[in-house]
Amino acid sequence: MAVKVVIPMEPKHGRKYDIAKLAEWKVKEGDWVEKGNVVLVVETEKAIYDIEAEASGFLHILVEEWEKVMVGSVVGLIAETREELEELQKVTPEKLALVRCLGGDKC
Numbered sequence: 001m002a003v004k005v006v007i008p009m010e011p012k013h014g015r016k017y018d019i020a021k022l023a024e025w026k027v028k029e030g031d032w033v034e035k036g037n038v039v040l041v042v043e044t045e046k047a048i049y050d051i052e053a054e055a056s057g058f059l060h061i062l063v064e065e066w067e068k069v070m071v072g073s074v075v076g077l078i079a080e081t082r083e084e085l086e087e088l089q090k091v092t093p094e095k096l097a098l099v100r101c102l103g104g105d106k107c
Contacts, residue, residue, distance in 0.1 A: 002088060003055040005076035007042060007069055017044040021068045022075060029061050030085060033078060040075065053078060058085040 007020050020042040033039050033053040040051040053059075057078040063069055079085035 002060070002077040002079045002084060003053075003057065004074045005039060005051065005053070005059075005078060007051070007071050007073050007075060009071050017046065018071060019068050020044050020049075020071060022063055022065050023048065025059075025061060025065055025076075027059050029059065030089075031059055033057065033059050055080075058082060060085055060088040 021044075023041045023043045025040055026038050027033050033056065035053050035056045037053050038050040039053045039059060042049050042051060055078050057080050060077045060079060061075070062077065063073070063075040069075060077088055079088055
């Protein structure tokens, strides 16, 4: 089962924020990522944060760079296998909207 890449509610540095902008994906769609490696850089009003992979696997990007999202939003998924990645890439826009809602976005 895919692991979510989520904008954390409260970053490690202790500052709170509501909205974050996806500044840069450090890996491309479909690339292999290792648990603990930085996969995404996000910007808030006060700082820039690195988001690390919570698992190893293939990255599926749900939200593109420079889009703004609410904290808690699911912005990507990490698939365990290439086959799982291919299934995730077939997700329709309607299903994608549901995934993003479950991750904290407004529906």
